[in-house]
Amino acid sequence: MKNKLLLGDEAVALGAVHAGITAGYSYPGTPASEVMEYLIKASAGGGFNANWCVNEKVAYEEALGVSFAGKRALVSMKHVGLNVAADPFMNSSITRINGGLVVVVADDPGMHSSQNEQDTRYYAQFAQTICLEPSSHQEAYDMTRKAFDLSEYFHIPVVLRMVTRLAHSRSQIMEKPAREKNKTHRASGKDWTLLPVNARRRFASLMKEQEMLLKFSQGSPFNMLDLNKQNKKLGIIASGIGYNYVMENINELSPAPSVLKISAYPLPHGLIQELAGHVDNILVIEEGYPFIERNIKGLFGIKGKKISGKLDGLLPITGELNPDLARKAMGLASLQGRSSVPDWLPGRPPQLCKGCPHIDTLKALTKALETYPKAVVFSDIGCYTLGALPPYNAVDTCVCMGASVSMSKGGAEAGIYPSVGVIGDSTFIHSGITPLLDAASRDTNMTVLILDNSTVAMTGGQPTVATGEKLENIIRGLGVDLRHIRRIVPLKKNLEENVEVIKEEVKHPGLSVIISFRACIYEARKGKKGAEK
Amino acid sequence: MKQDIILAGVGGQGILTIANIIDYAAQISGLSFKQAEVHGMSQRGGAVHSHVRLSDEAIFSDLIPKRAADLMLSMEPLEALRYIDYLSEGGQIVASQNPYVNIPDYPDLDKVLDAIKQSGNHVIVDSEKLSREAGSSRSQNTVMLGAASGFMVLEEKILLQSIREFFKSKGERIIDMNIEAFRLGREAAGI
Ligand code: SF4
Numbered sequence: 207m208k209n210k211l212l213l214g215d216e217a218v219a220l221g222a223v224h225a226g227i228t229a230g231y232s233y234p235g236t237p238a239s240e241v242m243e244y245l246i247k248a249s250a251g252g253g254f255n256a257n258w259c260v261n262e263k264v265a266y267e268e269a270l271g272v273s274f275a276g277k278r279a280l281v282s283m284k285h286v287g288l289n290v291a292a293d294p295f296m297n298s299s300i301t302r303i304n305g306g307l308v309v310v311v312a313d314d315p316g317m318h319s320s321q322n323e324q325d326t327r328y329y330a331q332f333a334q335t336i337c338l339e340p341s342s343h344q345e346a347y348d349m350t351r352k353a354f355d356l357s358e359y360f361h362i363p364v365v366l367r368m369v370t371r372l373a374h375s376r377s378q379i380m381e382k383p384a385r386e387k388n389k390t391h392r393a394s395g396k397d398w399t400l401l402p403v404n405a406r407r408r409f410a411s412l413m414k415e416q417e418m419l420l421k422f423s424q425g426s427p428f429n430m431l432d433l434n435k436q437n438k439k440l441g442i443i444a445s446g447i448g449y450n451y452v453m454e455n456i457n458e459l460s461p462a463p464s465v466l467k468i469s470a471y472p473l474p475h476g477l478i479q480e481l482a483g484h485v486d487n488i489l490v491i492e493e494g495y496p497f498i499e500r501n502i503k504g505l506f507g508i509k510g511k512k513i514s515g516k517l518d519g520l521l522p523i524t525g526e527l528n529p530d531l532a533r534k535a536m537g538l539a540s541l542q543g544r545s546s547v548p549d550w551l552p553g554r555p556p557q558l559c560k561g562c563p564h565i566d567t568l569k570a571l572t573k574a575l576e577t578y579p580k581a582v583v584f585s586d587i588g589c590y591t592l593g594a595l596p597p598y599n600a601v602d603t604c605v606c607m608g609a610s611v612s613m614s615k616g617g618a619e620a621g622i623y624p625s626v627g628v629i630g631d632s633t634f635i636h637s638g639i640t641p642l643l644d645a646a647s648r649d650t651n652m653t654v655l656i657l658d659n660s661t662v663a664m665t666g667g668q669p670t671v672a673t674g675e676k677l678e679n680i681i682r683g684l685g686v687d688l689r690h691i692r693r694i695v696p697l698k699k700n701l702e703e704n705v706e707v708i709k710e711e712v713k714h715p716g717l718s719v720i721i722s723f724r725a726c727i728y729e730a731r732k733g734k735k736g737a738e739k
Numbered sequence: 740m741k742q743d744i745i746l747a748g749v750g751g752q753g754i755l756t757i758a759n760i761i762d763y764a765a766q767i768s769g770l771s772f773k774q775a776e777v778h779g780m781s782q783r784g785g786a787v788h789s790h791v792r793l794s795d796e797a798i799f800s801d802l803i804p805k806r807a808a809d810l811m812l813s814m815e816p817l818e819a820l821r822y823i824d825y826l827s828e829g830g831q832i833v834a835s836q837n838p839y840v841n842i843p844d845y846p847d848l849d850k851v852l853d854a855i856k857q858s859g860n861h862v863i864v865d866s867e868k869l870s871r872e873a874g875s876s877r878s879q880n881t882v883m884l885g886a887a888s889g890f891m892v893l894e895e896k897i898l899l900q901s902i903r904e905f906f907k908s909k910g911e912r913i914i915d916m917n918i919e920a921f922r923l924g925r926e927a928a929g930i
Contacts, residue, residue, distance in 0.1 A: 211766050236778055318777070375775040375801040376762055453799040529804040543806035543830075545823045545858035552844040554749065554818075556785030589783065666778070 210379050214372035215240035217343045217379050218282070218310055221350030223248050224384040225306070228277035229255040231265035233636065234665035235284030236319035237373035238312035242282055243666075254387075258668055261607070261636040262287035266294040266309070273298075273307040274398060276391035278354050282310035285324050290607065290637070292329070295363065299333040300408040302361045302397035305388050306354035312368040315494050316526030319370075319664075321587070321604065323524070325494035330365040330471060334412055336419055337365040337471040338428060339446035343377040345469065349428065351382070356422070360415060369447055369493050371526070419472050428470040431477045433484060437461040441485035442536070443468060443478070445498055448491040451532035458538055463489075473501055482508055489535060490515035493527050557592055563659055563724035564590040566696035566704070568600040571626070571655065573701070574708035581624040581712075582617055586610035586638070588630035589664045589726075590657055601628055608637025611654055615645045618652040624712045625651070631658040631677055632670040639680065642719070646685040649716040653708070656681070656719060657696075659726040667728050674723065681719050690718040697724065741794035742892045743803040745825045748814030749839045750782040753880035756905070757812070758789045760884060764893045764901040765793050775801040784841055788822055793892060812887040814866070814880060815839045816851045823858050832859055833887040833928065835866040835879065862886060862928045869927060873920035881917040885924025895925070 212220065219241045222230060230249075232242035245256035259265035262283040272279035281291075288295060288311050295309065311329070314320040330337030336356055340346040346368070353364040396404055423429060440463040444452040449467045456462060466481045468474065482488060482502075488511060490499040496516040503513050516523045520535050530540060558565050568590065575581040585591060585601035586609065593600040603613060611634075614627035629638045634656050645652060658677055662668040672680055681691055692711060694704045704722075711718035744761070748754045758774050765772040775790045790803045805824050811832045813819030819834040826832065834855055838848055855861055864886045866879040873882065881902065888898055902921060906914045 209766070211762055240778070371775055371801050374778050375773055376758070377773045377798075377801075378766065378771070447801070450799040450801065454804065528802050529800045533804065541804060541806035541827070543824065543826060543828050545826055547822075547824050548820055548854055550846060550850075551817070551820055552842055552846065554784075554786040554821075554842055556750065556783040557841065559783060592783065 210381055211376060212343060212379055213240050213374060213376050214343055214346050214368060215312070215374070216244040217346040218350045218366065218368065219244035219248065220379075220381065221347040222280040222308065222354075223254070224382065225351045225354040226278055226385045226387040227254050227280050228305070228387055229269065229272045230280040230282070231257065231259050231268045232282040233259055233262045233265055233287060234662045234668040235287050236665055237314055237370040238282050238284045238287070238310065238368070239665045239668065240373065241310055245280070260671055262291040263294060266291040266298075269307055270294060270298055270301070273303050273305040274393045275305060276393065277305040277388050279305065280308050280310060282312070284320065285311055285313040285326055286320060286322065286606065287311070288326060288329055295329070296333050297400060298363045299335045300400060300405055300412055302393065302408065303357055303363055304361070304391070304393035306357040307363045308350060308353040308357060308366055309363050310350070310366045310368060312370065312373045313494055314370050316370065321606070323494065325497055326365060326367045327471060327494065327497045330367070333363070334416060335362045335365060336360065336422070337367055339367045339469045339471070340372060341446050341449045341467070341469060343372070343375070343379045345428070346372065347379045347381070349469070360419065362412070362415070367446065372447055416472070420475065423470045423472050423474045424476045426470040426474075429474045429477055430467045431464070431481060432466075433464045433481070434462050437463055438485055439463075440487050440489065441466065441481045443481065443488060443490045443498055445469065445492040447493045448527055448532070451527055451529045452491055452536070454529045455533045455536055455538055459536060468498060473498065478502055482511055486510070487512045487514065489520070491521065491527070491532055491535060496523065555595060557595070558589060559727055561727045562589065563696045563722070563726065564593060564657055566698060566701070566724075567655065567657055567722040568593045568598050570694070570696065570701055570704035571628070571708060572598070572600045574705045574712065575624065575626070578624050578712070580622070581626060582622050583626045583628055584610045584613040584617060586629040586633045588633050588657070590628060590630060607633055608641055611638045611645065612641035614652045614654065615641060615650045618650050623651065624653060626712070627652065627654040629654065629656055630663075631656060631660065631673050632662040634677075635671050639684065642681070642686070643684045645717050649687070651715050651717070653711050653718045653720065656721045658721055658723045659729065661726050661729040663726040663728070667726065667732070678721060681721070686717055686719050690714055690716065692718065692720045694720060694722050695724055696722045740892060741792070741796070742810065743808045744791040744793070744810045744812060744891070745803060745808045745822050746789040746791060746812050747818040747822050748787060749818060749841065750784050750787045752814040752839065753877075754787055754789055754814060757880050757884050758791060760898065760901045760905050761791055761893065763904060764897045767897050767900060768893055770795055771798050773798045773801045786818055786821055788818070810887060810890050812883060814883055816848065816855060817845065819855055820851065820858070826859055830859055831890045832861040833883065833890065834861065834863055835883055836863045837865065837867040837879075864924060864927050866924070869923040870920055873923055874916040878917055878920035881920040882924035885921035886928040888921070888925055889928055889930030
């Protein structure tokens with residue numbers, strides 16, 4: 207047993223390796239990317255397969271194939287990635303999972319690097335499966351291992367919910383001996399062919415299983431009730447990382463409140479009842495939405511008990527928790543100190559790197575559209591989203607992966623002209639191909655700029671599946687008029703030329719695609735280093 | 740024994756390198772530690788910070804509570820102020836005096852430095868000059884680590900061992916340069 211120094215995400219990945227996975231799949235997304243990055247490194251010596259996929263849905267389905275074969279698979283993604291993979295996810299809780307399937311989803315409360323702060327525990331409840339929520343690195347490792355056993359025991363996908371603070375925090379863990387991989391044992395086709403006749407039977411079986419899942423969470427060591435018989439006033443329910451913030455401050459409360467730590471779902475009703483039977487006030491401290499609080503409160507609350515947390519405003523209902531907010535909710539005075547942040551301090555928002563190809567593309571685009579005050583630039587998810595901020599103010603939207611292309615089509619059909627879509631190469635591969643196919647089939651009057659920087663830049667430069675010529679061939683294959691597939695190189699010296707190309711294509715009364723091709727500066731450096739070798 | 744350290748700076752200034760060196764030093768020293776860092780969007784030239792917690796007991800929160808940090812190590816003067824409310828009464832500030840100007844409204848430098856001086860015990864270091872003396876302006880972060888090292892619960896020789904380990908793959912020249920940068924920083928802090 208060795209002591210290892212790992213990020214929370216890496217602790218999850220190592221747990222999966224030691225649980226004997228045959229494969230790991232993912233699409234990059236903060237704060238989940240480091241799970242796959244670690245797996246890829248760990249798989250270098252062979253032994254299992256680990257790779258980036260074109261999107262989360264594909265990643266999930268590949269993992270399902272592994273499970274069908276009887277082997278263990280991990281699929282990881284950021285919280286909004288599960289929206290993309292929601293179709294296979296929801297259905298996979300009805301298939302009879304064969305080899306263990308663990309879905310690691312990293313939520314981003316506080317939206318450090320995301321467009322919303324949705325809480326994955328709702329998805330787990332929606333699919334009526336088990337969710338584990340670690341509060342420490344050791345738990346991240348242990349729970350991932352356990353998740354595979356649970357998945358195989360109950361034949362369901364098991365969700366492991368991470369949050370940014372744990373995903374991107376470094377600490378030590380104690381490793382345990384690795385386990386062997388499963389042998390291949392094919393699943394029964396009847397349980398996996400979700401025709402109504404089979405799906406009804408499988409859904410009924412999942413419903414029947416719920417009682418067993420409850421029994422599991424009720425008895426799981428991941429849920430811990432520490433009852434203080436001397437204190438009938440206050441009991442705290444803390445889940446996941448919220449538990450840390452409670453424990454950080456608890457020594458200052460006397461008499462100590464009872465604490466119920468919840469790290470395994472479905473919610474352990476019995477333990478909650480036991481706590482509620484003992485105290486008058488229940489304080490719920492959980493990271494994310496008020497999931498536990500809402501569930502135990504229901505519509506009418508518990509008679510004679512006061513339940514506090516995010517719903518009654520004791521804790522903020524948006525944003526990320528921290529030890530200070532927990533202190534306040536626990537009735538403790540904030541710590542004292544003399545210095546405060548000056549009110550004249552300017553912000554320092556993230557920005558495009560010096561020399562970034564997007565800067566030149568966005569400048570050319572803005573210039574080309576100067577004479578069109580009614581133009582709308584529908585944008586997407588990537589570094590170029592920063593083009594929405596000053597000094598560029600170059601794009602108008604950012605909603606979800608691929609939406610730039612589909613929204614430009616909708617916008618154009620609603621009368622917007624020029625209707626321009628801006629999307630990066632990897633986002634295009636992820637979710638832009640199908641809407642472009644749609645637009646090509648109708649030759650919609652819109653212009654799509656594909657910013658090909660040859661990498662998934664925002665999340666740290668993961669490889670993209672198609673760039674350069676390969677990417678262009680995909681676009682050709684979708685049926686875009688070849689005369690209106692154009693290429694520009696976003697460099698300062700090409701500004702006038704690029705503006706002309708964009709203007710011409712905006713004038714064309716049908717679909718145009720302009721590929722703006724220049725590597726992200728980090729990718730370009732990598733290339734240079736490679737060439738030197 | 741415990742120590743809470745806030746590392747502050749701008750994305751790209753090498754905060755994570757300092758954090759990793761401290762982590763490894765804590766590991767060699769047999770201490771528990773937790774170190775929360777920033778990845779993703781904010782790394783693109785935006786404000787970044789890291790919370791480092793060292794203790795000989797179990798640590799719960801990955802984040803340091805406000806007014807609880809014993810040490811503020813900032814690669815940049817303005818960024819020291821951004822998290823100054825994390826500093827405890829009696830906490831120590833170690834900041835670079837060299838501004839990283841990538842915003843149009845960067846305030847007057849003297850105003851920034853004055854505000855740091857009024858905020859508590861402080862050591863302000865010309866990390867740019869010292870890093871050049873050490874051989875590369877890229878070693879400013881190791882200069883700052885050296886300047887802060889005298890205020891840390893970690894031993895100097897263990898920090899040096901950790902620096903060697905961290906830069907091992909980069910070769911002797913880079914190791915030596917960083918060790919020199921560390922030494923110059925430590926000297927400048929008057930320890
Ligand atoms: S990481 Fe690459 S694509 Fe992103 S802003 Fe920097 S240069 Fe541009």
